[in-house]
Amino acid sequence: xxxxxVALMLVLMLCVVASADDDVIKVGVFNxxxxxxxxxxQLELEGTQLAxxxxxxxxxxxxxxxxxxNKSDKVEAxxxxxxxxxxxxxxxxxxxxxxxxxxxxxxxxxxxxVPVIGTSxxxxxxxxxxxxxxxxxxxxxxxxxxxxxxxxxxxxFKKAATLVDMANDYSVGLGxxxxxxxxxxxGEIVASLFYQSGDTDFTAQLTALIDxxxxxxxxxxxxxxxAIVLKQAKELGAKFRFIGADAMDNPEIVTLGGDAVEGFLxxxxxxxxxxxxxxxxxxxxxxEWNKIHPDKAPNVNCALGYDCYIMLKDAIExxxxxxxxxxxxxLETVKDLPTVTGMTTINATHDAEKDMGIxxxxxxxxxxxxxxxxxV
Amino acid sequence: MNRVRxxxxxxxxxxxxxxxxxxxxxxxxxxxxxxxxxIAINAILALSLNLIYGITGMFSLGHAGFMAIGAYxxxxxxxxxxxxxSMWILEDIYPWLLNVNTPFIISIIIAGLAAAFFGLIxxxxxxxxxxxxxxxxxxxxxxxxxxxxxNTARLTNGSLGLKGIPAHTTLFMSWGCLxxxxxxxxxMLRSNLGGVFRAVRDDEVAxxxxxxxxxxIKVLAxxxxxxxxxxxxxxxxxxxxxxxxxxxxxxxxxxxxxIIVVGGLGSVTGSIIGSxxxxxxxxxxxxxxxxxxxxxxxxxxxxxxxxVIFSLLxxxxxxxxxxxxxxxxxxxxxxxxxxxxxxxxSKTEISDTILEVENxxxxxxxxxxxxxxNFKISHGQIMGLIGPNGAGKTSAFxxxxxxxxxxxxxxxxxxxxIGGLSPDEVCREGMSRTFQNxxxxxxxxxxxxxxxxxxxxxxxQWWETLMPFIFTDVIREDEEAKTxxxxxxxxxxxxxxxxxxxxxxxxxxxxxLEIARALATKPKFLLLDEPAAGMNPQESDELMxxxxxxxxxxxxxxxxxxxxxxxxxxxxxxxxxxDQGVHIAQGTxxxxxxxxxxxxAYLGAGAAVEGSVA
Numbered sequence: 001x002x003x004x005x006v007a008l009m010l011v012l013m014l015c016v017v018a019s020a021d022d023d024v025i026k027v028g029v030f031n032x033x034x035x036x037x038x039x040x041x042q043l044e045l046e047g048t049q050l051a052x053x054x055x056x057x058x059x060x061x062x063x064x065x066x067x068x069x070n071k072s073d074k075v076e077a078x079x080x081x082x083x084x085x086x087x088x089x090x091x092x093x094x095x096x097x098x099x100x101x102x103x104x105x106x107x108x109x110x111x112x113x114v115p116v117i118g119t120s121x122x123x124x125x126x127x128x129x130x131x132x133x134x135x136x137x138x139x140x141x142x143x144x145x146x147x148x149x150x151x152x153x154x155x156x157f158k159k160a161a162t163l164v165d166m167a168n169d170y171s172v173g174l175g176x177x178x179x180x181x182x183x184x185x186x187g188e189i190v191a192s193l194f195y196q197s198g199d200t201d202f203t204a205q206l207t208a209l210i211d212x213x214x215x216x217x218x219x220x221x222x223x224x225x226x227a228i229v230l231k232q233a234k235e236l237g238a239k240f241r242f243i244g245a246d247a248m249d250n251p252e253i254v255t256l257g258g259d260a261v262e263g264f265l266x267x268x269x270x271x272x273x274x275x276x277x278x279x280x281x282x283x284x285x286x287x288e289w290n291k292i293h294p295d296k297a298p299n300v301n302c303a304l305g306y307d308c309y310i311m312l313k314d315a316i317e318x319x320x321x322x323x324x325x326x327x328x329x330x331l332e333t334v335k336d337l338p339t340v341t342g343m344t345t346i347n348a349t350h351d352a353e354k355d356m357g358i359x360x361x362x363x364x365x366x367x368x369x370x371x372x373x374x375x376v
Numbered sequence: 377m378n379r380v381r382x383x384x385x386x387x388x389x390x391x392x393x394x395x396x397x398x399x400x401x402x403x404x405x406x407x408x409x410x411x412x413x414x415i416a417i418n419a420i421l422a423l424s425l426n427l428i429y430g431i432t433g434m435f436s437l438g439h440a441g442f443m444a445i446g447a448y449x450x451x452x453x454x455x456x457x458x459x460x461x462s463m464w465i466l467e468d469i470y471p472w473l474l475n476v477n478t479p480f481i482i483s484i485i486i487a488g489l490a491a492a493f494f495g496l497i498x499x500x501x502x503x504x505x506x507x508x509x510x511x512x513x514x515x516x517x518x519x520x521x522x523x524x525x526x527n528t529a530r531l532t533n534g535s536l537g538l539k540g541i542p543a544h545t546t547l548f549m550s551w552g553c554l555x556x557x558x559x560x561x562x563x564m565l566r567s568n569l570g571g572v573f574r575a576v577r578d579d580e581v582a583x584x585x586x587x588x589x590x591x592x593i594k595v596l597a598x599x600x601x602x603x604x605x606x607x608x609x610x611x612x613x614x615x616x617x618x619x620x621x622x623x624x625x626x627x628x629x630x631x632x633x634x635i636i637v638v639g640g641l642g643s644v645t646g647s648i649i650g651s652x653x654x655x656x657x658x659x660x661x662x663x664x665x666x667x668x669x670x671x672x673x674x675x676x677x678x679x680x681x682x683x684v685i686f687s688l689l690x691x692x693x694x695x696x697x698x699x700x701x702x703x704x705x706x707x708x709x710x711x712x713x714x715x716x717x718x719x720x721x722s723k724t725e726i727s728d729t730i731l732e733v734e735n736x737x738x739x740x741x742x743x744x745x746x747x748x749x750n751f752k753i754s755h756g757q758i759m760g761l762i763g764p765n766g767a768g769k770t771s772a773f774x775x776x777x778x779x780x781x782x783x784x785x786x787x788x789x790x791x792x793x794i795g796g797l798s799p800d801e802v803c804r805e806g807m808s809r810t811f812q813n814x815x816x817x818x819x820x821x822x823x824x825x826x827x828x829x830x831x832x833x834x835x836x837q838w839w840e841t842l843m844p845f846i847f848t849d850v851i852r853e854d855e856e857a858k859t860x861x862x863x864x865x866x867x868x869x870x871x872x873x874x875x876x877x878x879x880x881x882x883x884x885x886x887x888x889l890e891i892a893r894a895l896a897t898k899p900k901f902l903l904l905d906e907p908a909a910g911m912n913p914q915e916s917d918e919l920m921x922x923x924x925x926x927x928x929x930x931x932x933x934x935x936x937x938x939x940x941x942x943x944x945x946x947x948x949x950x951x952x953x954x955d956q957g958v959h960i961a962q963g964t965x966x967x968x969x970x971x972x973x974x975x976x977a978y979l980g981a982g983a984a985v986e987g988s989v990a
Contacts, residue, residue: 033665033679042679069665069679074623078616079410079659086407100620103539107617111543112406124465125539167526169536169620176466196523197622 025063025322027052027312028084030095030105031119035072039223040097040247040301044119047298047305048094050288055309058316066090074104081105085112091322092117094308097301099123099169106133115315115328117308120246120301123169127350134331134350136307136339137246137269140170144177145374146356147218147243147267152185153375157215161191161240163205163229165221168197174220174245185375190214195225202229206236213240220245227256234260241265251297254364261361265369269300269341270355272368281310285340303340310339342371382709390555397547409547410615411659416550417611418651420557422635423644424604427561429633430642430704431570432597433577434503435511437629439605441518444525444624445494446487446606447613448532451541452476453483454614459540466536467529480544484553484610491606492599494521499598503591515626525621537620538613545615553611557604560842561644567841568854571828573597574642575817582815585777587803587832587897596838638693639700642819646702653701661685704819731776731901731933736785738768738775738957745771747957749785753901758927758934760948762941762968764978767954769937770812773903776935777809778802789901804832808894809903812937814886818879822870822889825878826861827854829896857896864892867929884915891926901933902926908940916940920947945969953977 029048032041045067052065066088070077077096084090085108093109093116096102102121109116110132118126118135122143127133151157160182164175179189191212193205206229209217219226219242226248233242244266253261271282278286285306289298314337315330316322334346342355358369400409421439428436455463457474478486502513525532532538564570575583576590576597583590613619631654639650661682668675693701731753738746746768753759761769774780776787778799787795794802808829817825834857840847865871868888873881878889887907894902907923908916920943926932938944944951945965953961953968955977961968968974 034683038679067666067677068662069682071683074616074618074620075414075612079407079414082407082410083659083662086405100537100618100622103537103618104616107539107543108406123536125463125536128462129540165535167523167535167621169534172466172529172535196526 023061025058025061025316026088026090027063027065027309028081028088028090028093028095029065029067030070030077030080030084030093031067032072032097032101033067033069035070037072037098037101039250040120041070041072043299043301044095044097044305046293047302047307048119048309049305050285050292050302051306051309051313053292054284054288055313058313059320059322061322070096070101070105072098072101074100077101077104078108081108081116085109085114090114091324092312092316092327094305094312095119096121099126102126102133106130109133113328114324115331117312117331119304119308122246123173124349124351130350132328134311134334134346134352136304136311136341136344136352138354138356139351140173141177142374143245143267143356144174144220145181146372147174147220147245148178148181148185148187149375150265150267150358150372151216151218151243152182152187154372155216155241157187157241159188159190159214160216160218161189161193161209161212161214162218163193163195163202163209163221165197165225166194168222170247171220171222175218178218178220181374197222197225199225200228202232203236206233206238209233209240210236210238216241216243218243220247222247223250223253227253227261230257230264231260243267246300249300249359251299251366254361254366257361259364262364264361266359267372268357268359269303270357270371271300271303271341272357272359272366273297274359274366275357275368279338279340279342281338282340300341307339307341307344311337311344378710378713381713385709393551397551400547411655412547413545413550413615415652415655416547416554417545417608417615418632418635418655419554419648420550420604420611421608421632422639422647422651423557423561424601424608425629425632426636426639426642426644426647427573427604428598428601430636430640430647431565431577432573432594434594434598435508436514436598436601437511437626437633438498438514438518439601439632440624440626440628441514441521442491442495442602442605443609443612443628444518444521444621445491446484446609447619447624448525448538449490449606450480450483450487450610451538451613451619452532453478453486454480454542454544455538455540463536463538463540464530464533466534469533470530473531480542480549480614484607484614487610488603488607491609492603495599495602495605496595498602499595503594503598515629518624518626518629522621522624525624532621535621537618537623539618541614541617541619543614543617545611550611550615553607557607558644558648563844563850564838564841565644567836567844567850568827568831568834568857569838569841571817571820571824572831574820574824575828577642578817578819579815581779581799582811582817582893583828584779584799585803585809585811586829586893587800587808588828589798589800634690637700638690640702640704641700642704643700643702643706645705645707646700649701657689658682658686731935732786732788733772733776734786734788736772736775736787737783738771738780739783744957746775746954747959749952749954749959751952751959751962753933753935755933756927756931757949758923758936758947760936760938760944760951760965761954762938762944762951763954763960766956767977768957769954770905771957772954773809773905773935773937776802777807777903800832803897803899806898806900807903808897808899808901810887810890810894810905810907812905812909814890816878816886816890816893818877820878821875822865822878822881823858823861823874825889825893826864826896827857829893830857830860830898832897833857861892861896864895868892883910887911888922895926895930899932901935904934904936904938906937906939908938908943911940913942916943919943923947 031045068080070080099121102118115132120137122140124139162175165171246268248266249268315327319326319330337344345353347353355371360369425439428434526535576593580590635650635654640646664681666677733751736749775782778797782795834853836850840850844850951968953974960973961971
């Protein structure tokens with residue numbers, strides 16, 4: 001047995017032969033490939049990989065993606081980024097889904113001076129006081145205000161409620177920003193209810209919501225709980241509408257939700273395969289995606305993963321170098337870059353300023369309604 | 377001599393390691409430094425959980441909760457007011473909290489103390505439970521902590537978590553903390569108190585009878601373990617630099633549990649080895665998730681593969697080494713040197729004794745286990761308590777020794793009423809007992825078993841054992857206890873077994889060891905519950921001599937339950953007979969032999985006419 005184990009170890013060790021090559025630009029990708037956020041992380045990785053396949057070279061140099069899993073765990077996220085920087089000597093990093101993971105990894109990258117582009121980490125704290133962290137996504141206050149604007153101004157709903165996942169920073173933040181904007185516009189928040197990630201029975205909250213008689217309920221949930229909320233609301237005969245946020249953007253929402261999701265709205269990035277007018281980048285992305293994944297429609301996570309690579313490519317080309325510090329400087333000056341999710345501009349706090357889209361589930365299909373400018 | 381040699385070797389090893397840490401920034405890249413840091417933190421966490429679970433035997437699943445407390449307390453103390461102001465974006469931070477700021481070292485000590493404080497609060501009600509119940513209760517507690525942190529946003533920033541915690545956890549800091557924790561733990565576990573912890577795990581009932589307040593010991597071990605959990609959590613927070621409630625889910629506890637199971641439950645060395653192994657393996661195995669090229673075969677990277685292989689390796693460890701890598705053994709420099717022979721010297725004490733039982737009754741619901749028992753034992757007597765099965769003999773023992781509370785009646789020991797005292801209190805008064813079915817601390821050596829018995833007569837406090845080099849009375853008293861224990865063992869003919877495991881002794885020797893352990897509590901009065909059970913005639917002849925010798929040499933008064941009539945009739949000065957809880961007869965052996973009621977009780981009504989018992 002001992003001999004066998006020793007032999008096994010030796011074989012395993014022989015497998016680890018790292019190659020060092022100066023003519024290669026190494027791009028690290030750290031994302032949640034396993035664990036509770038694996039669904040989003042996996043889609044983002046596929047987006048990044050697609051962009052890499054289409055643009056395998058930058059500045060005439062071969063680009064190598066080094067992919068590490070952060071297991072949706074903070075300690076692992078910090079380890080993963082350290083590994084990318086110290087062992088793989090990457091020039092830049094892309095990732096991740098989940099703001100708390102981004103914060104854990106960001107601290108390491110900040111110290112080492114390696115630029116990171118966040119995919120869908122929308123918490124304002126991620127880039128706060130960071131010189132090296134950027135992101136291709138807009139942030140929660142913007143999205144919360146966007147959802148409020150759409151509900152109040154476009155739909156004309158005067159009474160709203162929120163149903164928030166207390167244990168989820170993303171959900172708590174969005175809920176608060178929605179309420180603040182909605183009240184500023186003159187709307188009334190009739191109820192503000194909570195649940196915990198992992199809950200499966202929302203009858204109590206839904207009954208309270210039905211009693212409060214809102215016109216619309218803001219549900220900044222992750223898809224797992226969000227889908228159940230919609231289903232149970234339908235069963236209880238709730239009359240109000242729901243509006244969710246980008247985490248509800250899931251290609252399988254119709255198959256999983258059935259007629260319970262009919263009429264469901266959610267804010268998202270300005271991309272959806274159902275969009276009538278796509279920009280060139282988005283068209284190319286959709287075509288190429290469909291070639292590789294014929295039975296899986298792309299969603300915003302895929303698009304954001306793709307956009308990270310596009311933005312990095314642009315920065316390296318403008319910097320004329322793959323040196324981390326130079327990439328960083330170039331990233332700070334990204335302006336009106338055409339990406340899948342619309343024109344991207346990086347602002348002073350390193351967040352992407354871009355349009356926000358609205359999607360509605362209509363006739364059993366996801367339909368892109370249009371673009372919304374948050375007003376407050 | 378050995379002690380000096382081992383101390384020198386330890387100091388050399390520590391200096392070498394410190395030199396290595398000093399050079400580490402040059403020798404290792406940041407990645408390996410981080411892993412080295414994690415090893416130290418995991419080792420602290422594993423040690424503290426091992427103290428609770430492996431060593432004291434309390435199955436706790438609450439470690440993540442205590443880590444969370446430590447991490448948050450420390451983070452809130454080291455963050456600057458400016459940082460706090462910018463982070464509480466949803467609700468305002470409490471003003472009093474905003475300006476609290478302490479140096480890092482102080483913050484981690486407060487973090488540990490806070491976790492220990494919560495540990496104490498949990499321990500007091502929860503440790504009355506045992507086994508699986510304790511596991512579930514502590515698991516529930518750690519979830520409560522997590523939910524509290526999520527919901528007290530003004531205090532903790534809720535689910536948004538804290539970020540930008542200064543990265544204070546350097547290699548020297550984490551390994552320094554581990555060093556201190558390790559020295560304190562090892563010193564404590566090496567002192568007689570360590571034996572007491574293990575005794576509580578091995579046999580709580582017997583430990584009680586050794587005068588140990590087992591509840592206190594469990595609370596102590598649990599609280600100390602929680603301190604370690606809080607300290608580890610604080611160091612972890614300062615390493616990762618950002619924390620949020622979701623970091624401290626049950627999986628965090630499982631990780632630590634895995635380390636101590638792999639390393640060996642109850643082994644300090646195992647905890648260190650386990651954390652080094654698990655931490656490095658998890659990171660090192662990352663390569664299996666990358667695309668691998670072997671010759672012309674290309675294997676694409678599969679996310680999650682690492683955990684699959686890691687779990688397989690774990691299963692292999694569990695199958696081939698169920699007790700973990702170290703089992704319960706510890707590292708010692710002695711493994712490199714031949715074993716020396718122990719030496720002994722002797723000395724004993726003498727004092728007076730009387731027990732008086734008056735109208736003692738014990739009822740379980742409607743059952744009268746003992747109905748009105750009266751007797752007196754004077755100093756130096758050997759008294760027998762006999763009766764057929766179910767007569768209530770062992771119940772009477774249990775009442776006298778404090779395991780049961782008498783329903784009615786008085787028990788006076790040395791003129792003091794002891795009815796209602798707990799076993800450990802009774803033991804402290806100067807009474808000890810053996811058990812019908814032997815209850816030794818099976819995992820301990822013979823010598824340790826006896827030394828645990830002497831803990832009740834030692835005067836040093838638990839915290840002194842953390843730093844025996846300052847509180848030297850720990851070393852002195854332990855040395856005395858050891859000398860006395862060796863002395864007892866040689867008197868009972870067990871000295872040759874001193875370093876063997878108690879459970880490995882032959883049956884007769886185990887019986888004698890139980891008596892030796894009882895004698896170590898310096899009793900004036902000894903209760904022997906069927907000492908001759910399972911002995912052959914020759915062995916029981918020896919036992920008779922032995923019991924008389926016990927009385928003479930240790931100046932004891934002895935109460936004996938025995939079924940072997942030969943032993944009873946030959947050894948006892950006076951005999952009481954019980955039948956179905958009723959005190960039916962008393963007298964000298966000769967009187968009892970011819971008492972018709974006794975014969976009837978033993979052999980049935982018809983047998984009485986046929987004559988005597990023995």
